[in-house]
Amino acid sequence: MLINRALCQRWATQVTYRFHANGCWKLQPSRHSLSTKPSWWQLQRPPVRHFHGHRTRNSNIKPLVGEPITEAGGGSVPPRNIIKAVVFTGAFSIGCFAGATIMEYENTRSMILSKAKQARFGFWQNRTLADRDTWGHLKQDIRRFWDSLTPGDKTFAPILVCNLLAFALWRVPSMRNTMLSYFTSNPAARIVCWPMFLSTFSHYSLMHIFANMYVLHSFSNAAVLSLGKEQFMAVYLSAGVFSSLMSVLYKAGTRQAGMSLGASGAIMTVLAYVCAQYPDTQLSILFLPAVTFSAGAAIKVIMGIDFAGCVMGWKFFDHAAHLGGAMFGIFWAHYGAQLWAKRISLLNYYHELRRTKHK
Numbered sequence: 001m002l003i004n005r006a007l008c009q010r011w012a013t014q015v016t017y018r019f020h021a022n023g024c025w026k027l028q029p030s031r032h033s034l035s036t037k038p039s040w041w042q043l044q045r046p047p048v049r050h051f052h053g054h055r056t057r058n059s060n061i062k063p064l065v066g067e068p069i070t071e072a073g074g075g076s077v078p079p080r081n082i083i084k085a086v087v088f089t090g091a092f093s094i095g096c097f098a099g100a101t102i103m104e105y106e107n108t109r110s111m112i113l114s115k116a117k118q119a120r121f122g123f124w125q126n127r128t129l130a131d132r133d134t135w136g137h138l139k140q141d142i143r144r145f146w147d148s149l150t151p152g153d154k155t156f157a158p159i160l161v162c163n164l165l166a167f168a169l170w171r172v173p174s175m176r177n178t179m180l181s182y183f184t185s186n187p188a189a190r191i192v193c194w195p196m197f198l199s200t201f202s203h204y205s206l207m208h209i210f211a212n213m214y215v216l217h218s219f220s221n222a223a224v225l226s227l228g229k230e231q232f233m234a235v236y237l238s239a240g241v242f243s244s245l246m247s248v249l250y251k252a253g254t255r256q257a258g259m260s261l262g263a264s265g266a267i268m269t270v271l272a273y274v275c276a277q278y279p280d281t282q283l284s285i286l287f288l289p290a291v292t293f294s295a296g297a298a299i300k301v302i303m304g305i306d307f308a309g310c311v312m313g314w315k316f317f318d319h320a321a322h323l324g325g326a327m328f329g330i331f332w333a334h335y336g337a338q339l340w341a342k343r344i345s346l347l348n349y350y351h352e353l354r355r356t357k358h359k
Contacts (some may be wrong), residue, residue, distance in 0.1 A: 077187040077252035088193040089245040093238040100234035101343040102350055107230070152221025155229045159201075159236070160213055163263065166202045167209050180259075187248040188257035196248070200240030202261040212263045219270045226277060231340055239269035239328045246324025250310060260318055265325040272329030275299035299326065 146154070166183060169175045183202035185195045203209035224232045243265025251257050275281075279296030303326050309319030332339075 076255050077248070077257050081187050081192045082248065082252050084192050085187065085196060085245050085248045088196060089241050092197060092241050096234040096238045097343065098346060100230040101346050104228070104230040105347055105350055150221050151229055152224040155224045155232055156217050156220040159216065162201045163203060163209055163213060170204050184259040184261045185244050185247065186257060186259040187251050189259070196241050196244035197237070199244065199261040200263050200266055203263070204261065208262060212267060216263065216267050216270065219267070219274055222274050223270050235269065235273070235332055235336070236266050239325055240266035242328050243268065243321040243325035247318055247321035250320030254313065260321070265321045268322050268325030269329035269332070272299050272326040273333045276330045276333035302326065
């Protein structure tokens with residue numbers, strides 16, 4: 001689908017391509033402000049995740065010709081790798097939400113101090129602004145541009161940069177073995193845990209990264225306005241690892257181990273969260289605006305297709321990871337507020353710890 005011809009010819013005899021995707025859809029918010037409930041969305045192309053053929057537990061070894069290759073053997077997954085994946089997912093998710101809580105505290109504290117400083121020394125700062133050199137003016141222009149961005153764009157920007165860096169590293173021949181070992185998730189490989197996370201920032205083809213980032217950008221503002229940037233990042237990163245875990249468990253259960261990469265599992269969480277939050281929002285197909293349907297119906301259809309793909313063993317998409325990401329998003333839409341509220345005890349503890357440290 002989204003693989004260019006040169007890439008297909010290059011890997012045709014070495015790798016079986018499959019995608020880890022939702023289908024060919026994507027929702028784009030309307031031009032109306034997302035500070036209130038959006039009135040309509042446009043349906044476009046969705047996130048895509050590459051899923052490469054069967055590989056054995058030695059899939060992290062050095063390829064003979066510097067390209068991803070398949071190896072003869074079964075697709076069984078060692079039980080210890082499943083245990084590692086489950087433990088890593090739990091520990092990583094707890095760490096993400098704990099880190100988001102501390103980040104929220106520090107950002108709030110920094111904002112308060114900045115406002116207080118501006119109120120006290122604002123006149124002097126404005127007076128000296130005219131005396132700054134060209135570099136100072138450039139920094140001010142960059143800062144004004146950054147401040148003009150929406151919260152969703154500010155949160156999307158670092159995610160985009162990380163994905164672009166991983167995409168560029170795939171083009172460095174000397175980094176190919178490292179990318180195969182750490183930026184592709186394979187439950188039968190020797191390295192299991194960190195690739196579950198790093199693979200969510202890894203894209204090999206240009207169309208792959210373009211489709212995923214385009215979808216994420218369209219949904220990020222609505223999700224960030226609803227969750228806040230700290231909670232959004234915790235949900236996004238945890239959802240990426242959780243969707244990788246669902247893929248690991250499905251591959252282990254069906255004995256079909258293979259490497260996969262892409263951000264669509266985490267993006268499916270964002271999509272499902274927005275659809276669950278606004279189930280009555282009317283969606284339309286991009287080139288068929290007259291055909292409308294509700295967001296709640298759309299996510300049910302997408303999840304139904306992924307569920308059917310898991311049951312019937314369809315190989316073209318990694319339906320398990322998509323289904324896992326959607327389940328995470330719907331779960332957080334219904335229970336996330338209660339779980340996020342439990343961070344108060346950690347906030348109080350961190351506040352006391354920080355106050356004691358400064359005494």
